[in-house]
Amino acid sequence: MGILFYGSSEHAIEIDDTALAHLKVVIATKLRRNESFTLSWRHDVGQPLGRSTVWLHPSIPLRFEFHEPSVPELDQKRIQLYAHSANTSGGLRVPDKHILG
Template sequence: MGILYYGSSEHAIEIDDLALAHLKVVIATKLRRNESFTLSWRHDVGQPKGRSTIWLHPSIPLRFEFNEPNPPELDPRRIQEYANSANTSGGILIPDEHILGAV
Protein backbone atom coordinates (compact mmCIF):
# COMPACT_ATOMS: atom_id res chain seq x y z
CA MET A 1 0.00 0.00 0.00
CA GLY A 2 1.35 3.41 -0.97
CA ILE A 3 0.39 6.80 0.33
CA LEU A 4 0.00 10.07 -1.57
CA TYR A 5 0.46 13.21 0.54
CA TYR A 6 -0.86 16.33 -1.15
CA GLY A 7 -0.37 19.90 -0.01
CA SER A 8 -1.25 20.64 3.59
CA SER A 9 -4.21 18.26 3.57
CA GLU A 10 -4.77 16.53 6.89
CA HIS A 11 -5.71 13.32 5.04
CA ALA A 12 -3.39 11.07 3.10
CA ILE A 13 -4.63 9.00 0.19
CA GLU A 14 -3.88 5.28 0.36
CA ILE A 15 -3.33 3.78 -3.07
CA ASP A 16 -2.14 0.37 -4.14
CA ASP A 17 1.70 0.50 -4.48
CA LEU A 18 1.64 -0.59 -8.11
CA ALA A 19 -1.02 1.96 -9.07
CA LEU A 20 0.85 4.71 -7.20
CA ALA A 21 4.08 3.85 -9.02
CA HIS A 22 2.32 4.28 -12.37
CA LEU A 23 0.61 7.47 -11.24
CA LYS A 24 3.94 8.88 -10.04
CA VAL A 25 5.39 8.64 -13.56
CA VAL A 26 2.42 10.43 -15.12
CA ILE A 27 2.11 13.05 -12.38
CA ALA A 28 5.84 13.85 -12.40
CA THR A 29 5.84 14.15 -16.19
CA LYS A 30 2.83 16.47 -16.25
CA LEU A 31 4.07 18.67 -13.41
CA ARG A 32 7.58 18.85 -14.88
CA ARG A 33 5.93 20.28 -18.01
CA ASN A 34 4.11 22.77 -15.79
CA GLU A 35 0.75 21.18 -16.68
CA SER A 36 -2.02 21.07 -14.07
CA PHE A 37 -4.81 18.48 -14.00
CA THR A 38 -7.21 16.70 -11.65
CA LEU A 39 -6.96 13.35 -9.89
CA SER A 40 -10.20 11.76 -8.69
CA TRP A 41 -11.29 8.64 -6.84
CA ARG A 42 -14.41 7.15 -5.28
CA HIS A 43 -14.35 6.81 -1.51
CA ASP A 44 -13.54 3.39 -0.14
CA VAL A 45 -15.90 1.29 1.96
CA GLY A 46 -15.89 2.59 5.53
CA GLN A 47 -15.64 6.22 4.41
CA PRO A 48 -18.49 8.64 3.85
CA LYS A 49 -20.16 7.90 0.51
CA GLY A 50 -18.90 9.98 -2.40
CA ARG A 51 -15.77 10.86 -4.30
CA SER A 52 -12.87 13.27 -4.04
CA THR A 53 -10.88 15.29 -6.57
CA ILE A 54 -7.63 17.15 -6.10
CA TRP A 55 -6.12 19.74 -8.43
CA LEU A 56 -2.50 18.83 -9.11
CA HIS A 57 -0.34 21.90 -9.70
CA PRO A 58 3.46 22.27 -9.74
CA SER A 59 3.39 24.76 -6.84
CA ILE A 60 1.58 22.42 -4.42
CA PRO A 61 3.75 20.05 -2.34
CA LEU A 62 3.36 16.39 -3.19
CA ARG A 63 4.97 13.28 -1.72
CA PHE A 64 4.74 9.62 -2.72
CA GLU A 65 5.39 7.00 -0.05
CA PHE A 66 5.67 3.34 -0.98
CA ASN A 67 5.38 0.29 1.24
CA GLU A 68 7.72 -1.78 -0.92
CA PRO A 69 11.39 -0.73 -0.88
CA ASN A 70 12.02 -1.75 -4.52
CA PRO A 71 10.20 -0.11 -7.42
CA PRO A 72 7.80 -2.44 -9.26
CA GLU A 73 8.00 -3.23 -12.95
CA LEU A 74 5.86 -0.69 -14.77
CA ASP A 75 3.37 -1.44 -17.54
CA PRO A 76 3.71 1.10 -20.38
CA ARG A 77 0.05 0.58 -21.35
CA ARG A 78 -1.11 1.51 -17.87
CA ILE A 79 1.08 4.62 -17.86
CA GLN A 80 -0.36 5.60 -21.25
CA GLU A 81 -3.93 5.08 -19.99
CA TYR A 82 -3.31 7.38 -17.02
CA ALA A 83 -1.54 9.92 -19.26
CA ASN A 84 -4.39 9.92 -21.77
CA SER A 85 -6.86 10.39 -18.94
CA ALA A 86 -4.82 13.25 -17.45
CA ASN A 87 -5.09 15.07 -20.78
CA THR A 88 -8.91 15.10 -20.68
CA SER A 89 -11.11 17.65 -18.94
CA GLY A 90 -12.08 14.94 -16.42
CA GLY A 91 -8.48 14.24 -15.45
CA ILE A 92 -7.31 10.93 -14.01
CA LEU A 93 -9.90 8.73 -12.31
CA ILE A 94 -8.21 6.11 -10.14
CA PRO A 95 -10.03 2.77 -10.51
CA ASP A 96 -11.84 1.63 -7.34
CA GLU A 97 -9.63 -1.41 -6.91
CA HIS A 98 -6.54 0.82 -6.62
CA ILE A 99 -7.87 2.97 -3.74
CA LEU A 100 -7.43 1.64 -0.25
CA GLY A 101 -8.92 4.48 1.78
CA ALA A 102 -7.75 7.59 3.55
CA VAL A 103 -5.47 7.80 6.55
Protein backbone atom coordinates in the same frame (compact mmCIF):
# COMPACT_ATOMS: atom_id res chain seq x y z
CA MET B 1 -0.08 -0.11 0.12
CA GLY B 2 1.23 3.28 -0.94
CA ILE B 3 0.12 6.70 0.22
CA LEU B 4 -0.21 9.94 -1.74
CA PHE B 5 0.10 13.14 0.30
CA TYR B 6 -0.97 16.37 -1.42
CA GLY B 7 -0.65 19.86 -0.02
CA SER B 8 -2.24 20.31 3.38
CA SER B 9 -5.03 17.80 2.71
CA GLU B 10 -6.36 16.30 5.92
CA HIS B 11 -6.69 12.84 4.33
CA ALA B 12 -3.92 10.86 2.69
CA ILE B 13 -4.93 8.77 -0.31
CA GLU B 14 -4.11 5.07 0.13
CA ILE B 15 -3.35 3.44 -3.21
CA ASP B 16 -1.94 0.07 -4.20
CA ASP B 17 1.89 0.39 -4.54
CA THR B 18 1.95 -0.70 -8.18
CA ALA B 19 -0.85 1.67 -9.18
CA LEU B 20 0.85 4.51 -7.28
CA ALA B 21 4.14 3.85 -9.09
CA HIS B 22 2.34 4.21 -12.44
CA LEU B 23 0.47 7.32 -11.30
CA LYS B 24 3.76 8.83 -10.08
CA VAL B 25 5.25 8.61 -13.58
CA VAL B 26 2.27 10.39 -15.15
CA ILE B 27 1.90 13.01 -12.40
CA ALA B 28 5.63 13.81 -12.32
CA THR B 29 5.76 14.11 -16.11
CA LYS B 30 2.83 16.53 -16.25
CA LEU B 31 4.04 18.64 -13.32
CA ARG B 32 7.58 18.77 -14.74
CA ARG B 33 6.01 20.31 -17.86
CA ASN B 34 4.17 22.82 -15.65
CA GLU B 35 0.83 21.27 -16.62
CA SER B 36 -1.93 21.43 -14.03
CA PHE B 37 -4.76 18.88 -14.01
CA THR B 38 -7.23 17.12 -11.73
CA LEU B 39 -6.84 13.82 -9.89
CA SER B 40 -10.02 12.02 -8.76
CA TRP B 41 -10.70 8.95 -6.61
CA ARG B 42 -13.47 7.28 -4.64
CA HIS B 43 -13.19 7.55 -0.87
CA ASP B 44 -11.49 4.81 1.13
CA VAL B 45 -13.33 2.47 3.44
CA GLY B 46 -13.83 4.32 6.73
CA GLN B 47 -14.41 7.70 5.05
CA PRO B 48 -17.79 9.18 4.19
CA LEU B 49 -19.25 7.69 1.01
CA GLY B 50 -18.30 9.72 -2.06
CA ARG B 51 -15.39 10.81 -4.17
CA SER B 52 -12.82 13.59 -4.18
CA THR B 53 -10.97 15.60 -6.77
CA VAL B 54 -7.87 17.74 -6.28
CA TRP B 55 -6.28 20.23 -8.65
CA LEU B 56 -2.63 19.21 -9.09
CA HIS B 57 -0.33 22.16 -9.61
CA PRO B 58 3.50 22.26 -9.66
CA SER B 59 3.65 24.73 -6.76
CA ILE B 60 1.74 22.52 -4.29
CA PRO B 61 3.74 19.97 -2.24
CA LEU B 62 3.24 16.35 -3.25
CA ARG B 63 4.74 13.19 -1.75
CA PHE B 64 4.52 9.55 -2.76
CA GLU B 65 5.14 7.00 -0.01
CA PHE B 66 5.53 3.33 -0.92
CA HIS B 67 5.20 0.35 1.40
CA GLU B 68 7.52 -1.86 -0.66
CA PRO B 69 11.17 -0.76 -0.94
CA SER B 70 11.61 -2.16 -4.46
CA VAL B 71 10.23 -0.41 -7.54
CA PRO B 72 7.56 -2.52 -9.30
CA GLU B 73 7.84 -3.31 -12.99
CA LEU B 74 6.05 -0.58 -14.92
CA ASP B 75 3.59 -1.32 -17.71
CA GLN B 76 3.83 1.21 -20.55
CA LYS B 77 0.22 0.57 -21.61
CA ARG B 78 -0.99 1.40 -18.12
CA ILE B 79 1.09 4.57 -18.06
CA GLN B 80 -0.32 5.59 -21.44
CA LEU B 81 -3.88 4.92 -20.21
CA TYR B 82 -3.32 7.11 -17.15
CA ALA B 83 -1.61 9.82 -19.24
CA HIS B 84 -4.51 9.87 -21.71
CA SER B 85 -6.95 10.20 -18.79
CA ALA B 86 -4.90 13.08 -17.31
CA ASN B 87 -5.11 14.93 -20.62
CA THR B 88 -8.93 14.85 -20.76
CA SER B 89 -11.35 17.35 -19.24
CA GLY B 90 -12.25 14.70 -16.65
CA GLY B 91 -8.65 14.50 -15.47
CA LEU B 92 -6.66 11.59 -14.07
CA ARG B 93 -8.83 9.05 -12.27
CA VAL B 94 -7.51 6.46 -9.84
CA PRO B 95 -9.27 3.16 -10.67
CA ASP B 96 -11.54 2.04 -7.80
CA LYS B 97 -9.81 -1.32 -7.51
CA HIS B 98 -6.55 0.43 -6.54
CA ILE B 99 -7.95 2.47 -3.65
CA LEU B 100 -7.33 0.75 -0.34
CA GLY B 101 -8.70 1.32 3.07
